Amino acid sequence: MGCLTELFVALSLVVVAVYVWFYHSYNYWYKKDVPYLEPSFPFGNVYKSFAGKQSLPLVISDAYRQFKGKAFGGMYILIQPILVTVDPDFIRDVLVKDFAIFHDRGIKVDEKEPLGKHLFLLGGNKWRRLRVKLTPTFTSGKMKMMFPDDGGLRPGDGAGAAGRGGRRAGGGAARGGGALRHRRHRQRRLSASRWTASATPTTRSGSGGRRVFQANAAATINFLIRAIHPKLLTILRVRNNATAVSEYFRAMVRDTVEHREQNNVTRNDFMQLLIQLKNKGCVDSDKGGSHTEGEEDDAWRLSIDDIAAQAFVFFIAGFETSSSTVSFALHELAFNPDIQARVQEEIDAVLKENKGEVTYEAVNNMHYLDKVVAETLRKYPPAPALSRESNAEYQLPGSGAILDKGTQVFIPVYGLHHDPEYFPDPERFDPERFSEEQKAQRHPYVYLPFGEGPRICIGMRFGLLQTKVGLTHILSKYNIEPCEKTVRHLSFVPRAFVLTPTGGIQLKLSSRKNV
Numbered sequence: 001m002g003c004l005t006e007l008f009v010a011l012s013l014v015v016v017a018v019y020v021w022f023y024h025s026y027n028y029w030y031k032k033d034v035p036y037l038e039p040s041f042p043f044g045n046v047y048k049s050f051a052g053k054q055s056l057p058l059v060i061s062d063a064y065r066q067f068k069g070k071a072f073g074g075m076y077i078l079i080q081p082i083l084v085t086v087d088p089d090f091i092r093d094v095l096v097k098d099f100a101i102f103h104d105r106g107i108k109v110d111e112k113e114p115l116g117k118h119l120f121l122l123g124g125n126k127w128r129r130l131r132v133k134l135t136p137t138f139t140s141g142k143m144k145m146m147f148p149d150d151g152g153l154r155p156g157d158g159a160g161a162a163g164r165g166g167r168r169a170g171g172g173a174a175r176g177g178g179a180l181r182h183r184r185h186r187q188r189r190l191s192a193s194r195w196t197a198s199a200t201p202t203t204r205s206g207s208g209g210r211r212v213f214q215a216n217a218a219a220t221i222n223f224l225i226r227a228i229h230p231k232l233l234t235i236l237r238v239r240n241n242a243t244a245v246s247e248y249f250r251a252m253v254r255d256t257v258e259h260r261e262q263n264n265v266t267r268n269d270f271m272q273l274l275i276q277l278k279n280k281g282c283v284d285s286d287k288g289g290s291h292t293e294g295e296e297d298d299a300w301r302l303s304i305d306d307i308a309a310q311a312f313v314f315f316i317a318g319f320e321t322s323s324s325t326v327s328f329a330l331h332e333l334a335f336n337p338d339i340q341a342r343v344q345e346e347i348d349a350v351l352k353e354n355k356g357e358v359t360y361e362a363v364n365n366m367h368y369l370d371k372v373v374a375e376t377l378r379k380y381p382p383a384p385a386l387s388r389e390s391n392a393e394y395q396l397p398g399s400g401a402i403l404d405k406g407t408q409v410f411i412p413v414y415g416l417h418h419d420p421e422y423f424p425d426p427e428r429f430d431p432e433r434f435s436e437e438q439k440a441q442r443h444p445y446v447y448l449p450f451g452e453g454p455r456i457c458i459g460m461r462f463g464l465l466q467t468k469v470g471l472t473h474i475l476s477k478y479n480i481e482p483c484e485k486t487v488r489h490l491s492f493v494p495r496a497f498v499l500t501p502t503g504g505i506q507l508k509l510s511s512r513k514n515v
């Protein structure tokens, strides 16, 4: 009995100590005189995210609406104070002017995870050096090179591992009409995600890729423990669910490299460029021959694990983002038949001029399609928030407050894109928001689907290209309409980091018999 009482007293003391510790932490923004949202024990301001009701980037975008009128505001992920930017001038400072202080994302790299050392996660000099090496893999010359001579990127054209292990999908899947489902693949159904996976050269099959995106409770718990203190992950020996994915990916990259090197196979894809970085430390110039982009860098050739990590990030960053954009665009076009007709008219005219071929130049000549994609990325930004971390103390603009070193700063992209001050009637789908006149009237830092500054999405041009090529192929052959299962106003999966529609997107495709 005595023992039980002691245990009870000890437990009560622990609970009280934790409570006091949390409440003490919740004074952080108050003491700095920074406007903040009132936190509640123990989740701070992210209960909805913890409970699986709303994703963290969307919780942050809601906070943006509450801070509107101020330059920034503070909130808490459990007890971790984070700053949300509101004023577009301040956003420009964080992303560009004061990049030297905010060059990292504040996401810790797991040193034991070989695939973790990729461009998105690395910080400081490691990031800078890698970014310089990888930038030449995304030139317009390289993009062009990835177009096959017979009419552009298509489902199944992915090459490399995708060609060997992947199943061909898409092409005839929706022939004669059918429903388009985003996220799940069934035979005879056209899948936007399957299409972009095959254009990114590292997939064995769509389902392998899918595992990377499986959002689950374990990932959320991992994230929250990290928010209390990153070291707790090591102390508690919490492994994220990445191990199986990591092994799968590394084996696939090793197989592909070995296959190409042993059989002298070369292909026009990212993997080939990564192999050049492994063997020479730089990629061949767009001019061909022995020219290289930059000097050969013997001191740092990428290791096989380095290239696996980059292939992995190209896949995760390029797969769901572009395929969701195709799906979201088709969803909006189904409900806006006049816009659909106009974009189809443009596609038909440009393809006619190009003898029916979907070439790099043809896609770049589709100016209305460009606006449709831009408006899709406004309404549905695949990355609904950006993050940065301060690496030094920082004077907050128009305030006496100093941001401490190591504070995470979030830029609420979704909130900005849905702010009626910048995009009147934000739920309306209107590509004309991206006419030259309207763009010139807007602050440039309120539209950030690819981020901005030196850390802007490195694959932006490729992402836009594969999205437009996908839409061109689909819209040149099919009319898109809502079907009985279509939901007009989409909601989003709460545990996903990339904006993902709950229940997928379901639409009716019917053959355009007149073309």
Ligand code: HEM
Residues within 6 Å of the ligand: 119, 120, 121, 131, 200, 313, 314, 315, 317, 318, 319, 321, 322, 325, 377, 381, 382, 383, 386, 387, 448, 449, 450, 451, 452, 453, 454, 455, 456, 457, 458, 459, 460, 462, 463, 464, 467
């Ligand atoms: C519609 C398609 C895409 C969207 C909306 C998108 C969006 C983004 C965003 C918002 C960021 C963060 C930028 C920042 O923090 O300022 C990012 C980073 C990145 N993206 Fe993309 N992305 C897309 C396609 C791609 C593709 C196709 C690839 C590669 C093949 C790619 C590779 C990357 C990489 C490696 C980074 C990290 C860059 C760095 O930290 O230096 N993305 N992307």
